[in-house]
Amino acid sequence: MNNQKSLHNSQKTDSKERFTSKGFILSAIGSSVGLGNMWKFPYVTGKFGGAAFFLLFIICLIIVGLPILLAEMTIGRGGRGNASVSFFNLSGGSKYWGAFGLLSILTAFMIMSYYSVVAGWTLHYTVQSFTGLLFEEGSSYKEKFESFTSGYWPVLWQGIMMLFTGGVIVKGISGGIEKFNKILIPGFLIILLVLMFRSLTLPGAAEGASFFLKPDFSKLNAESALVALGHSFFSLSLGMGCMLTYGSYVKQTQSLGKATLAIGFGDLLYALIAGLVIFPTVFSYGLEPGEGVGLAFMALPAAFSQMSFGFFFGGLFFLLLAIAAFTSALSILEVPVSYAMHKWQWSRKKSAILVSILCFLVGIPSALSVGGVLGDFAPGGKTIFDWMDFITSYVLMPFGGLLVTLFTGYVWKKAGDEAGLKGFSYKAWIFLLRVVAPILIVCVFLYSVGLIQFT
Numbered sequence: 001m002n003n004q005k006s007l008h009n010s011q012k013t014d015s016k017e018r019f020t021s022k023g024f025i026l027s028a029i030g031s032s033v034g035l036g037n038m039w040k041f042p043y044v045t046g047k048f049g050g051a052a053f054f055l056l057f058i059i060c061l062i063i064v065g066l067p068i069l070l071a072e073m074t075i076g077r078g079g080r081g082n083a084s085v086s087f088f089n090l091s092g093g094s095k096y097w098g099a100f101g102l103l104s105i106l107t108a109f110m111i112m113s114y115y116s117v118v119a120g121w122t123l124h125y126t127v128q129s130f131t132g133l134l135f136e137e138g139s140s141y142k143e144k145f146e147s148f149t150s151g152y153w154p155v156l157w158q159g160i161m162m163l164f165t166g167g168v169i170v171k172g173i174s175g176g177i178e179k180f181n182k183i184l185i186p187g188f189l190i191i192l193l194v195l196m197f198r199s200l201t202l203p204g205a206a207e208g209a210s211f212f213l214k215p216d217f218s219k220l221n222a223e224s225a226l227v228a229l230g231h232s233f234f235s236l237s238l239g240m241g242c243m244l245t246y247g248s249y250v251k252q253t254q255s256l257g258k259a260t261l262a263i264g265f266g267d268l269l270y271a272l273i274a275g276l277v278i279f280p281t282v283f284s285y286g287l288e289p290g291e292g293v294g295l296a297f298m299a300l301p302a303a304f305s306q307m308s309f310g311f312f313f314g315g316l317f318f319l320l321l322a323i324a325a326f327t328s329a330l331s332i333l334e335v336p337v338s339y340a341m342h343k344w345q346w347s348r349k350k351s352a353i354l355v356s357i358l359c360f361l362v363g364i365p366s367a368l369s370v371g372g373v374l375g376d377f378a379p380g381g382k383t384i385f386d387w388m389d390f391i392t393s394y395v396l397m398p399f400g401g402l403l404v405t406l407f408t409g410y411v412w413k414k415a416g417d418e419a420g421l422k423g424f425s426y427k428a429w430i431f432l433l434r435v436v437a438p439i440l441i442v443c444v445f446l447y448s449v450g451l452i453q454f455t
């Protein structure tokens with residue numbers, strides 16, 4: 001009885017909202033392309049080995065990320081509901097699998113807490129750039145970044161970001177996200193290409209390009225491999241029910257295999273161009289590639305200051321970046337919102353408002369911990385901001401991804417039919433899900449929780 005009720009409810013809620021085919025692909029690319037590509041990818045690449053790290057990231061993306069991406073979307077479409085409902089339905093009513101929903105929500109809140117902070121920074125930089133204040137002489141871009149993040153303004157910008165995100169989620173799936181992504185994705189690419197041209201022609205750019213493109217394997221260590229895997233989860237928005245939830249709004253006629261390739265290609269392309277923008281600039285301005293979370297915010301203004309109409313291009317760039325962050329934030333927020341709607345039968349409006357407020361509150365400590373009043377509180381050498389990132393990217397998301405691989409590989413027998421795969425591609429997919437991905441994820445997981453010590 002209970003099972004039937006649950007199945008019935010989920011179908012009722014979801015049938016109101018569906019993506020169009022193109023809208024789905026663009027929105028899923030909108031989810032995967034975001035701060036992960038432009039902000040996080042360059043600084044982790046800088047820190048963990050440059051080109052060799054990039055290569056590892058590509059390998060992880062292909063052999064672990066893409067199979068899990070397809071699996072998540074397949075579970076969402078087959079189970080017709082949020083993470084909890086889909087696992088519950090497809091496992092024949094197991095409450096243990098249903099508990100995955102709670103894990104996704106916890107992960108979504110934690111990601112949102114620092115993601116919205118960085119997204120808020122991009123809004124501040126948009127305003128600073130359009131007004132020209134960013135380019136005033138006096139202090140370096142590094143000092144400017146540090147003086148901004150050490151104050152209270154980041155909390156305000158984070159709040160504005162949450163307000164926008166919540167505002168669109170209130171309107172639902174088809175109420176604007178699709179149209180928005182159609183303009184954003186190509187627009188962002190054009191600006192990035194302009195910037196790439198500028199940064200590649202700066203003096204000393206070659207050194208930066210070779211740091212990013214010429215692998216030096218001696219720079220790699222076990223940690224680089226594991227960070228590359230964790231980042232492939234983050235970048236493809238995996239392991240926290242987000243692609244699964246989007247999958248539940250997809251039509252039966254959509255090819256999920258093609259969608260997977262398009263999303264994977266899009267994500268990689270944006271990461272590649274981001275690297276070709278950031279590293280030549282970093283080297284040209286004598287910045288350190290391992291600078292950390294502020295890297296993009298220190299390097300990009302330097303590139304803009306060298307261009308005619310730099311304030312305009314800079315403003316436009318940060319605005320597009322804010323929007324890219326925003327389309328990712330939408331997909332993160334949709335996870336707890338869809339859960340609340342189903343679990344407590346709340347309206348979309350009520351769920352979106354309450355969850356956004358909660359996300360804002362949970363994010364405040366992160367906003368104040370990058371050099372701000374909570375900056376000195378760093379148990380285990382990590383600030384609150386760092387901990388949120390660490391626990392989500394290297395523990396919770398890989399763990400969520402592991403559950404997806406085990407579920408698709410061993411529990412749900414009809415996954416291949418729903419995914420539309422046959423013959424070799426089906427066999428390869430299932431092999432990656434059953435064997436390769438779980439082994440690699442377990443390695444990341446064990447490393448992350450400190451059970452394995454690398455020397």
Ligand code: PHE
Pocket residue numbers: 031032033034035036037111234235236237238240242328329331332
């Ligand atoms: N993939 C997004 C990015 O690269 C971040 C994200 C993580 C979005 C998890 C949704 C879920 O910026």
